[in-house]
Amino acid sequence: MIRFTDTLAKEKVAFVPLKENQVSMYVCGPTVYNTVHIGNARPAVVFDALRNYFEYRGFKVTYVMNFTDIDDKIINRINEEGWDFDLITRTFIREYLRDMRHLGVRDANIHPRTSNYVGETVAFIEKLLSKGVAYVVDGEVFYDVTLYEGYGQLSHRKLEDMMSGARIEVDQRKRNPGDFTLWKPAKPGEPSWESPWGKGRPGWHIECSVMATSILGETFDIHAGGNDLIFPHHENERAQSESCTGKIFARYWLHNGMLQMNGAKMAKSTGNIISVREALKKYGRDAVRMFLFSTQFRSPIDYSVDRFEEWKKAANRVNESLARIEELFDGVPPYLKRESQWVKDKRDRFVEYLDDDFNTSKVLSMIFDMVKEINTTKDKERLTEAYWIIKGEFGDVLGLFTEVPSKKQQQSGSAFDDVMETLISLRAQLRSKKMYEQADFIRDSLSQKGIQLLDGPEGTKWQI
Ligand SMILES: [Zn+2]
CATH class of the missing domain: 1.10.730.10 (Isoleucyl-tRNA Synthetase; Domain 1)
Incomplete structure (x- = not known):
């Protein structure tokens, strides 16, 4: 019996799929405006391996990972660097898939893009409005978090605490400080779509609800992602989906921990990143x-x-x-x-x-x-x-040990290491005898061949 620590239940629970021997999974995917770092790769690698394991255990898996191709970060790059909207998103979707394939991650069964679901998003928001849990102010649609009973359950927060915490910089148009945007009016020059509330674009949280339920149904088995998404993203996804359909949205919530460097989250903003490629x-x-x-x-x-x-x-x-x-x-x-x-x-x-x-x-x-x-x-x-x-x-x-290096590759690798070690030691001996011209000859000729010698406190290292 497969068991998981479910974020909502806050304990280990037995996994019983909705349909026997089948698993439906939705994993929050990247915003496609840049290449990805190892921290972004953790959910992709882990939940793809979990999908492999489900298959190994005899389940038929439907695995969905979205591409967020409408977002402020993308629009900022378009405005600052003059990218064409279609080209920037296509470029970074391609680059993401390429990195993941090199990393041994299979493509999802379906990779939906937000921009392909705008019609469904408008219909979803209209349903929320008709149920009275959303409201329109100046072409912007907000979701009223006080009208969903379970708000805060996933992230284990109390609504009152969230409200008082959000008092600073509150948008005066909101009924409650925690209310979030479902539809955002477009500024001039921004990519935009027609809607009953004027030209605009979907908010971030609504896209995942729309893509997940459109593809996997109103209720599906597993929703996964990084634990930095629990609040507000997944809390909001759950609230708006369940108040729209009246049904349970995701039956299990799985979240991966963050990749850290010296205790701080790896993020582009802090600069402590290593790219997947590197x-x-x-x-x-x-x-x-x-x-x-x-x-x-x-x-x-x-x-x-x-x-x-x-x-x-x-x-x-x-x-x-x-x-x-x-x-x-x-x-x-x-x-x-x-x-x-x-x-x-x-x-x-x-x-x-x-x-x-x-x-x-x-x-x-x-x-x-x-x-x-x-x-x-x-x-x-x-x-x-x-x-x-x-x-x-x-x-x-x-996804390991897919390529066993041949005997020849191993030998050439180690023989090359030995030659480099000999050259480095010879250079050190020459330098100790003050024969700098000969020592520099070794360094310079290697450099011309693309091999750099790096002198440091622990001796000399080399890199190609
Ligand atoms: Zn999402």
Whole structure:
């Protein structure tokens, strides 16, 4: 039985899907105005792996992730840099999908774009108005948060506290300080759509309600996203959806913790970011994914260069073991035709860990223990079993170990490292003998070939 810590219930609950053996999932996707960093990639990687796991456990999954292509951040970039509206959103949707594919994340079954759902959004808002939970002021439509009984339940906040907290800078047109915009009138020159309230565009929260219910139905199984979205985004999505349909919106709410650097959230505004592209280039897909799986997804995860280096080494250890097995068999070992108790035990533990709040970190520890075990054995049967269960099953669900480096690649890598080490040491010896001309010759000729030597307090490092 799969169990999750549900944000609304605030405890671990058993997952029982709406339709037997089927799962419908909606994950809040990116606002497409820029390329993404590793913090943005966490929900994409984790919830895509959860989708793999559902499939592994026999469920048919419908996985939806939206692209927010109407937003202030996009409009700001259009105004400041002269982008064409259609081109900026198309560019960053393409770049996002490309980064995610390199990271081993599959495309969603459906990637809806806000701009394709404006008609549905207008209809949704009209329904809210007809129910009396929304109101229009000067072409802007607001949602009245006091008219939904459950407001604050998801984020576990009291309405009174939210009201008093929001007293500063209150828009005088709002009935209550916590009311939020459903439809925003357009300023001159902004991308806009026709509506009964004049030209404008959907507010941020309404888009996800409209896309989720249009595609997955009024009630669906799992709504997921980063825990920075719980309030106000998901609280508002839930309020307006449930007051529109009169039904439960999402049956389970899953939220991932933030990626932090020295305790602060990774964000463009704080500058402490590493892009997905840069991380993949420096550390490789397995290391990046292992880093993201190294902490259970609800907890915050701390980013540091050292931690990435550690996971790169850890990923190499597993891949080297798998490569050694391939070497031993002169290729891929034969498929398992029957399974021993050893294999069954490992699989039972894999399922036990992932059933329990999708604890990927325990699975990684088990994989490392298995690698230690097989590194000391010559038993070909055990090695075959280990190969297929680690690479074939666990790796398949977690999107790891998809490419075992060939023997030749490994050798050329390490031989090159040795040559570089020799050159660096030779240069140091020359410098200590004050033979600067010869020492600089080494540095300059390497630099011409695109290899930089970096002198630091811990000696000289090199980079290509
Ligand atoms: Zn959303």
